[in-house]
Amino acid sequence: MTKVVARGPIARWTRQGLPVLVIMLAALLAWYLGAWLLNAPAAIERVLPQDGAWRWQDLLVATMEMQRPVLPAPHQVWQDFWSAVLDWPLDSPRNLLFHVAVTAESTLWGFVMGTLLGLVLSVCIVHSRTLDRALLPWIVASQTVPVLAIAPIVLVILGSLGFAGVAPKAVIAMYLCFFPVTVAMVQGLRSPQRIETEMLHTYAATRWQSLWLLRLPAALPFLFPALRVGIAAGLVGAMVAELPTGAQAGLGARLLTGSYYGNTVQIWSALVMSALLGLTLTTVVAGVERLVLRHRSQA
């Protein structure tokens, strides 16, 4: 018996979009509930009349409209988000998109550098048994050092060498980016089967030819998932690197200033924006993946 699957765009949308929508509504509901519960004590203490002359409806409204709520309600975040995007010129530090551009720039530089470093390291590791044994433990160990600890050190050192702005942040993004790429590419470059390497051997192919014609194309399905992880990790790195710089620009800085001034709504809208940025970046990588691997079968 074959399962009947409805076709057409509407059926497809219902099948794929509906579960996502249901979860989103559930999350929104939980969010509102959380906002009400968490903000209630402060609302009773600061906003509502002290004599106790308020109804539960007053409490509900108060928790949704507070100036500095513990947990801002979704619509507050929504309003702040749009006003931060639309009400200021693009080059103003008050515009959220300005900060997005700053963070995206260092993320992308770090991503490019991390990917290149990962590619070079993996090719070295695959082609040399000595490097395999010498490098791999250090690469793994590098990731056990928390990025929060390493970021200020990198910033100080690079700052003393005259590098400021994008470069130090990109280096920290790279530090988080190169690891998944290296690990996946080592696995991917080793994925060709014996029969395939022997075949190139019978053609008397050079090492570079078998790298270029066999190992690299065979490793691509391993590379792209690592790139998706890598670019998201790079975004985290770039934002962490923005924290100790005195918080001038970037989504990380925006988060920090928000917490300085107790502006929770601003923190949340920066948070939503960084999630959107991360989503956009991984979607772009996934799109490139689909384009590059479009001819390969799923079998």
Add this chain to the structure above:
Amino acid sequence: MVVRCDLFLRVSMKNPEVLLPSDAAPSAGARLAVEVRNASVVYETADSPVHALENIDLDIREGEFVALIGPSGCGKTTLMRVIADLEKISAGQVLVNGVTPHEARLARAYGYVFQAPALFPWRTVLGNVTLPLQIQGYSRAQGQTIALEHLARVGLTGFENKYPWQLSGGMQQRVSIARALSFEPRILMMDEPFGALDEITRDRLNEQLQQLWQRERRTVVFVTHSIAEAAYLATRIVVMSPRPGRIIKVIESPLPDERHLGMRDSAVFIDVAHALREALAEGHHD
């Protein structure tokens, strides 16, 4: 003869060097393509050494179609891998076209067809056939012209832009044969190339391979464990036996060079198959 001349001309325009194999008529006096002298392959294992091949002597003349047959573990694949420089011998001597297997491999003396098609899934059929040509430094256009011609020879014209997964198993193996022949190697080595295919497909490919050999008279070394396949295809059949891997009998086929599948019911064919079966049984007793 007309067909041969035509092929001769087509080939000679591309690469004058490949005149030699198609020009030299296969006869008793033909040059030796492969010489194996007292060759042994011993694997060192934890408990005792394994004799994969012991004291092998074998000559393969140019233009011969030699089948290596025997049960699993008899070393037939090892022997071919030794000739192809995919495996090292422990003792003895092996010459391919008068030079060591290593030199012969670097000179691209042979094309090797593996048990599996081993096509690259990211390349089209045409891209897979041009692969060896690309490695050997042919230009893109040159490589594609040659590859298209070889795809036509295995009957796959019109499939050049398909991807391997869009083809049946039999077609995939034909692509891999076209790929092995694309650079006109003097020797074609085939390691149970049709072992994974169903019998009907296998019969058809055997027939096509026979016709291909008829046209080009390239030296073929063919590993199989099918008696019918060996008897139908080969001009000489080498029967091998395991533990230690050795040659127990060499049978010159009495069948005419030109063959068709119907011959498998003829008395001569049945005699060859019978002789093979007896030799294999003999090897199993001791």
